[in-house]
Amino acid sequence: MVQSRDAERTRSELLEVATEVFSEQGYSGARVDEIAERTRTTKRMIYYYFGGKEGLFLAVLEAAYRRIRELEQSLHAGDLEPVDAIRRIAELTFDHHVNHPDFIRLVSVENIHRGRHMEKVESLRELGAPAASVLDEVLARGRASGELRADVDAVDVHMMISAYCVFQVANSATFGFLFGRDMLAPEVRERHRRILGDIVVGWLTAR
Amino acid sequence: MVQSRDAERTRSELLEVATEVFSEQGYSGARVDEIAERTRTTKRMIYYYFGGKEGLFLAVLEAAYRRIRELEQSLHAGDLEPVDAIRRIAELTFDHHVNHPDFIRLVSVENIHRGRHMEKVESLRELGAPAASVLDEVLARGRASGELRADVDAVDVHMMISAYCVFQVANSATFGFLFGRDMLAPEVRERHRRILGDIVVGWLTAR
DNA sequence: TGGCTAATGTACGAAACGGTACATACATTG
DNA sequence: CAATGTATGTACCGTTTCGTACATTAGCCA
Incomplete structure (x- = not known):
């Protein structure tokens, strides 16, 4: 297999395939040989670029989490009235989860290992802040105008939305089965998308 | 290690330890040798009683799911007014999840494998029905009395409650970290427990 | 009490798996 | 166009891991 060299392509192809395999099989279930076989390169490159199986998983995790920033960037909550902004955030979060099932599954895998891996990636430490601050700003405006209740904080709202959205994707197999x-x-x-919006708006506009 | 024989104890001890190990390490991450070592018996018994690693996992899954029945049995929703019953169900579900983290983690593991294992256990097929029917009865009463809205169905309500409760346990590592x-x-x-009650009651009593 | 079966223990095998030593080809640059 | 470092391929090693063949013991029942 003679092939023109392209470090960047090799790297990203490994990441892409590894994302798939880890999210399908879990960390221990994923096989280094299988990941390599599914790419156009060899196992050797995993060790060359990522140092090993764990390094590869860390890189996958980081790349996946980094993609969330798209979410915060894509919603311009400031342009909307508080109530509309809340619904918008909920729906966009919903869509994001549905469109990135691999990411959600990776998060599940990482939780099974009690976040042991992500703790090693320093750059992930403050990745939650943007989501919280967008919500915080909207809640503050709504509180000021009296449209939104004042006794909930941004992280609690974010958790409620995340819980609903994550469940759709992460537990679809067992829930669907049962x-x-x-x-x-x-x-x-x-x-489900509409229900989520209704629930969140209903909750936050109640008094 | 000479020890009086007790088939039942050996079996249940294996199940207990396996539940722990599978929920901590995932299916592939769990080691048959480790499970055996943590019991007072040997690996041989896993093959004697369960046929192998997968058989053991299936047995663990079945035993865990079967324990949910406790939940439906412990709430006598019929005694309560619809609104109170809804809050009660939400809170009891919350408590149940918090008190059985191993079970929730097992469900996560099973979802990562897309429900591949549970499909093999025929007895799990209709385990969801009780939860839905309890809710259904309450919703019907509330609908009749006009206290609860009429345009939601029991499974949707159950999903909302489950999502919130499962998230508490299953994603505590990553969410807590972020x-x-x-x-x-x-x-x-x-x-969180109070918030869940508020949200569900608010949602279902809105018009 | 002696024999029979369920239950348990030991030791080992074969395949899977993560990882690495070593050889080599490409491409950039001076 | 030679030289040098980056990138890639191959073949292999040592360990782990699931599973099993075989031996043995405990307790029940005739």
């Missing part, structure tokens, strides 16, 4: 419901079906998704 | 919040702290738990 209740005979296809969580991936478009019309089901659409209803 | 937002510098100890999800296990009693006062945090207590607030």
Whole structure:
């Protein structure tokens, strides 16, 4: 297999495939040989670029988390009235989760290992802040105008939204099985999306 | 190690330890040797009683899911007014999840493997029904009395409650890390518990 | 009490798996 | 165009890990 050299392509291809394999099989279940086989390069390159299996997983985790920034950047909450902004944030978060199932599954994998890996990646330490501060700003405006209740904080709201969105993706297999419901079906998704908006807005506008 | 024989004890001890190890390390991460070492018996017994690693995992999964029945049995929703019953169900579900983190983690593990294992256990097929029917009954009463809205179905309500409760346990590592919040702290738990009740009741009583 | 079966223990094998030593080819640059 | 470092490929090693063949013991029942 003679092939023109392209360090960047090799690196990113490994990351891409590794994201898939780790999210499908978990950390221990993922096989270094399998990841390599699914790319156009060899196992040797995993050790060359990432130092080993764990280094590769760390890189995958970091790249995945970094992609969340897209989310905060894509919503210009400041342009909207507080109530509309809240619904918008909820719906955008929902869409983001649905569109990045691999990421959500990686988070599950990392939680099973009690966050042992992510603690080693310093750059992930303050990745939560943006999401919280966007919500915080909206809550402050709503509080000032009297449209939103004053006794909840941004992180609690974010948690509620995350919980609902993560569940859609992370637990679709078991929940779908136990209740005979296809969580991936478009019309089901659409209803869940609307319900989430209703719940959050209802909660925050109650007095 | 001479020891009086007790098939039942050996079996249940294996199940107990395996539950712990699988929920801590995931399916592939769990080591058959480690499970055996943590018991007073040997690896041989895993193959004698469960046929192998996968058989053991299936047994663990089944035993864990079966324990949920406790939940439906412990709440006598019929005794309560619809609104109170809803809050009660939410809080009891919350408590149950918090008190059985191993079970929640097992569900996560199973979801990573896309429910591949549980599909093999026929007895798990209709385990969701009780939870849905309890809610269904309460919703019907509330609908009749006009206290609860009529446009949501039991499974959607159950999903919302489950999502919130599962997240507390399953994602405490990553969420806690990203937002510098100890999800296990009693006062945090207590607030989340109250918030869940408020949200669900608010949602279902809105018109 | 002697025999029979369920239950348990020991020791080992084969394959899977993460990792590495070593050889080599490409491309950039002086 | 030679030289040098980056990038890649191959073949292999040592360990771990699931699983099993075989031996043995405990206790029940005739």
